[in-house]
Amino acid sequence: MERTNAFDVAYRDGDHGVKYLSRGPLIDWGVLRFLPGQELGRHYHERVEETFYFTKGAPRMVVDDRQMRIRPGDAVRLEPREAHNIVNDTDEAIEAVFMKTPHDPADKVKC
Numbered sequence: 001m002e003r004t005n006a007f008d009v010a011y012r013d014g015d016h017g018v019k020y021l022s023r024g025p026l027i028d029w030g031v032l033r034f035l036p037g038q039e040l041g042r043h044y045h046e047r048v049e050e051t052f053y054f055t056k057g058a059p060r061m062v063v064d065d066r067q068m069r070i071r072p073g074d075a076v077r078l079e080p081r082e083a084h085n086i087v088n089d090t091d092e093a094i095e096a097v098f099m100k101t102p103h104d105p106a107d108k109v110k111c
Contacts, residue, residue, distance in 0.1 A: 006031060016093070024103035033095045034059070034088040042085040045107045050100045051077040052086070057094030060087045070094075083111050 004021045009030075011017045016038060020030040032040070042062070052061075053075045061070050062085045063078065070076070070086075078084055088094045 018098075023105065026103055027099060027101045028103050028105070029097070029099040031095065031097050032086075033093055034086065035093050036088055036091050038088050040084075040086040041110065042083055043108050043110045044083040045078075045080050045100070045104075046109065047080050048100050048102065048104050048107045049078065049080060050084075050098060051075060053097045055095050055097065057088065057092055058090055059094045060089050061085070062087065 002022060006019065006021060009019050009021060011019045011033060016033050016035050018030060018032045018040075020028060022029050034040070054070050054072055056072055057070075058072075059070050061068050061076060062083075063076070064083055086094070086096070
């Protein structure tokens, strides 16, 4: 068993960014928060499938060359090699839960 409290873990960039709540051995998952004007950064994974579940805000998500407006309650599952970015082009913070499987921390290709 593993227990983590999200309030005890820092975001990668202080008050925003990615926050892992569990890493391995089979799955990575956590939460992310981006303030207005911030973004995840376009990348893809060679072997990892990634799913985002959006809980707050309405960012623009770009998958390969397709753009979509997200709303709370949306879930987006990405296959390996699908390039993706989350852009907070709104006036409020956005938040989401993400899950990546299999656990492969080195599998990230910036593009």
